[in-house]
Amino acid sequence: MKGKSRRRAARKQRQKQARLAEAAPFDVHTLTVLDSLTAMEKLIQSFTPSDDPAASIGATIDEAVNQLVADVRQFDTLRLVEVARLMFLPSSFGGPPVSALDAVAAHVELLALIALAAEGPNGFSGSGSNLSTTEFVPAAKSQLDHLMHLSQLRVMATTKPTDKLAMISTYVRGNEVWMRSTSYADVAEATVHSLFEDCPEVRQALLADLGFSAADVLAVLQSCHDIQIAKLNTRMQAMFESVDIAMNSTTETGPDPVLRDAAQEQFSAMWEPAIETVTAGIEEIAAATGQPADRVSAIVDQFRLDLGTSTPAEVTDDFMAGRNPLRTHPVLVHDSGRIMLPHSALIAGAIKENFEEHLKSSPVWETYRKHRGDLLESRTRAALEKVLPGASHRGGTERFEYFIPATPKEQTAGDPAKYTKRVEGDHLFLLDDVAIVVEDKANALSALSRGGKVNRIRTDLTSIISKAAEQAGRLRDLIEGDGGVRVEGEGWVDLTHIREIHTITVSLDDLSSVATATAEFVRAGLLAPENICWTVSIHDLELITELIDRPAEFLLYLRRRRNPQVTVLYSAPDELDLFLYFFESGLWVEPDPDQERAAFPFLPEPKPAQRRRYRGQARSLITSRTDPLDRWHDAKLNGADASALKPTMVEAPLAPLADLLHTQGVYGWLSIGATLLSGAFEAQRKLAGSAQRLLSEPRSDGQGRSLTWPVTGTVEPAEGWLLVWATHPPHESLAKAHKRLAGYLKAKKHQLSLPRAVAFLYDEATRQLQHVQYDSDIGPLPDELKPWLGSLQPPEAMHPIRQSARGRRRRKAKRVAR
Structure with a gap:
């Protein structure tokens, strides 16, 4: 009967949780993804009966493009683009930027490209339509959605199942279609300025060849954007004011006819604008920037979009394949000579790609490449030093060369003093028992890769990611295998104390x-x-290190992020989404319980529920998590919204202890802190109360008390820990207490075959943390400590604390200065 009662209670609990889940509002980002998947599913079903689905899809795409062409030819292209900007792009109407799921830059761009390609030989005809622009554009969005889904479906239909790069190619192409810049505009533009303005030789070469610098282009294109926004605001203000006046004039007979007509006219001017009110003139930009008109014209000529003889079908195919001409030439030029930007997110990328393409055939190309690499290395070092305070550093802009085996014979001999091949590393950070190996890659994906060329994708990604991982792994293997490394100009660097190594690739x-x-x-x-390297852009790395409140959070993220199963079970459009999900829930992957027990034999036989939980893990799509981050960044940049708080990690009861270890400079504070933060909320809460429980119930015989927990939750024996809380009774000398604790720690660690252990000793008189004992010795147990083994609790009596997902409890929102 008891069994039935328990099952009935468990069933009721599951039903309650299901009802709560059904009642919970969906994340708007999730709804958008679901809507897109539903549309794709319907499309797939519609083409399933076809003998040649790819051909059928292609014919349907042609029909969709032809329909759009017939529609857009009725409108002036730049006026059409302006209305699309208003309807598709996020806007704030005076406040901080608002994230809108329907606001996708790709829609604006594709509509602009099709409209430009569809123009007749006389340019912007705008022949007239029974529909207004504001009536057509919402319908056009549905047509664009349909066209994009069809194009995605054609890629699926033509992809070979045996192509191992198919998914990566899809990601690359998807980035080019949907993503404009995952970096904030101010950050991306600052990088462009540093790349092309901070190296005098490069700047002078650009001035001599083109007649303008990167700063000039930034000023001109940003001014064009600002003028467009100012004119939009003017139209909007005029509309609001006229409507307000008309409403205030209302009497019993209705609003004043003259004022009503004026309001109607302003409303039309807002949504059916004249070309002068949506574009910028050369003289306007020259006046705003203080630059000569001829220089402004030269910049416009360099960055203007020219589709040549491309047809609407060709520009659509190119766009959906990742070959978007607006990426490098975002300036739309009207036949009157006035100009427009589809949106400002194109500015930084266009300047970088445009200038780099020019410099490749310039005598200063190698100078630029070195400057670009030095810039990345210096920024990588600065970012990581924020989250690795006190770490020693080798590399960066200073040469860091070390020796590796030049031949299989040298490798077999294993004598580092006789290695003869000298290689260069980018960064080596050492902080107590932790080593961070970093490789910088300043080169970018080529245009061919972004256009989906599989062979070029392999070449580029091998250069950026594979080689970096190999180079970082090479140094990691030396540290692990030889216990150190021989560094040019420094000699042998002993690293036998290192117990944890992480590898990172940073891209520009x-x-x-x-x-x-x-x-x-x-x-x-x-x-x-076995060689998973965390690959991250410098912009994301800098932002992540700014969001981190304590270094232990960063090390824990590295541990979780480099788990080979993380990106099997979690799919995210962007690194920041993964990181912010880590802040929320820990980015946890349930380990195989049988492999976990093989790694830690003292664990009991896995229960069926554990195996079910492991097998039941399903791939999760992490939708956008960056809305709060966007608000915080905007508030920090513009000082607008004081209520926009910086995203922080979910509440961690052991965080104060991790902070105390850092403040006191305890050896191993970083790795200990990350381990303390690795448990779920309830586990941490239990551990956090350990000291007070021990101190509140001292032993009657005057001996100290202790609580011991192994930490598992991994399939790697090297990642196991032993945590001990202990008390120091008043009568015992401090030296004796330290010796007792050190002996117990070493013996217990040896008994459980755990590589690292830490004990926290609390004074019973003051009730304060008195001493932290860290042990990472992996040698044999000293003879004098072997008698301890007989007095220890057997391994099977231990109750391990598993590293786990975080609880959901959040910190209460506080308005604090950070």
Whole structure:
């Protein structure tokens, strides 16, 4: 009967949770993804009966493009683009930017490209339509959605099942279609300024060749954007004011006819604008920037879009394949000579790609490449030093060369003093028992890769990701195998104390969802499963290190992020989405319980529920998590919204202890802190109360008390820990207490075959933390400590604390200065 009661209670609890889940509002980002998937499913079903689905899809695409062409030819293109900007792009109407799921830059761009390609030989005809622009554009969005889904479906239909790079190619192409810049505009533009303005030789070469610098282009294009926004605001203000006046004039007979007509006219001017009110003139930009008109004209000529003889079908195919001409030439020029930007997110990328393409044939190309690499290295070092305070550093802009075996014979001999091949590393950070190996890659994906050329994708990603992982892994293997490394000019660097090594690749360009597809890189043979490197852009790395409140959070993220199973079970469009999900829920992957027990034999036989939980893990799509981050960044930049708080990690009861270890400079504080933060909320709460429980119930015989927990939750024996809380009774000398604790720690660690252990000793008189004992010795147990083994509790009596997902409890929102 008791069994039935328990099952009935468990069933009721599951039903309650299901009802709560049904009642919970959906994330709007999730709804958007579901809507897109539903539309794709319907399309797939419609083409299933076809003998040649790819041909049928192609014919349907042609029909969709032809329909759009017939429609857009009725409108002036730039006026059409302006209305699309208003309806598709997020706007704030005076406040901080608002994230809108329907506001997708790709829709504006594709509509602009089709309209421009559809123009007759006389340019912007705008022949007239029975529909207004504001009536047509919402319908056009549905047509564009349909066209984009068809194009995605054609890629699926034509992809070879045996192509191991198919998914990565899809990610690359998807980035080019949907993502404009995962970096904030101010950050991306600052990088462009540093790349092309901070190196005098490069700047002078651009001035001599083109007649303008990167700063000039930034000023001109940003001014064009600002003028467009100012004119929009003017139209909007005039509309609001006229409507307000008309409403205030209302009497019993209705509003004043003259004022009503004036309001109607202003409303039309807002949504059916004249070309002068949606574009910028050369003289306007010259006046706003203080630059000569001829220089402004030269910049416009360099960045103007020219589709040549491309047809609407060709520009659509190119756009959906990742070949978007607006990426490098975002300026739309009207036949009157006035100009427009589809949106400002194109500015930084266009300047970088345009200038780099020019410099490749310039004598200063190598100078630029070195400057670009030095810039990345210096910024990588600065970012990581924020979250690795006190770490020693080798590399960066200073040469860091070390020796590796030049031949199999040297490798077999294993004598580091006789290695003869000298290689260069980018960064080596050492902080107590933790080593961070970093490789910088300043080169970017080529235009051919972004256009979906599989062979070029393999070449580029091998250069950026695979080689970096191999180079970082090479140094990691030396540290693990030889216990150190021989450094040019320094000699032998002993690293036998290192117990944890992480490898990172930092790219100058944003790789977006490509960088989050670690599992696909392994599947395609671009990464080895045993050599997973965290690949991150410098912009994301800098932002992540700014969001981190304590260094232990960063190390824990590295541990979780580099788990080979993370990107098997979690799919995210962007690195920041993964990171913010880590802040929320820990980015946890349930380990195989049988492999976990093989790694830690003292664990009991896995229960059926554990195996079911492991097998039941399903791939999760992490939708956008960056809305709060966007608000915080905007508030920090513009000082607008004081209520926009910086995203922080979910509440961690052991965080104060991790902070105390850092403040006191305890050896191993970083790795200990990350381990303390690795448990779920309830587990941490239990551990956090351990000291007070021990101190509140001292032993009657005057001996100290202790509580011991192994930490598992991994399939790697090297990642296990032993945590001990202990008390120091008043009569015992401090030296004796330290010796007792050190002996117990070493013996217990040896008994359980755990590589690292830490004990927290609390004074019973003051009730304060008195001493932290860290032990990472992996040698044999000293003879004098072997008698301890007989007095220890047997391994099977231990109750391990598993590293786990975080609880959902959040910190209460506080308005605090950070």
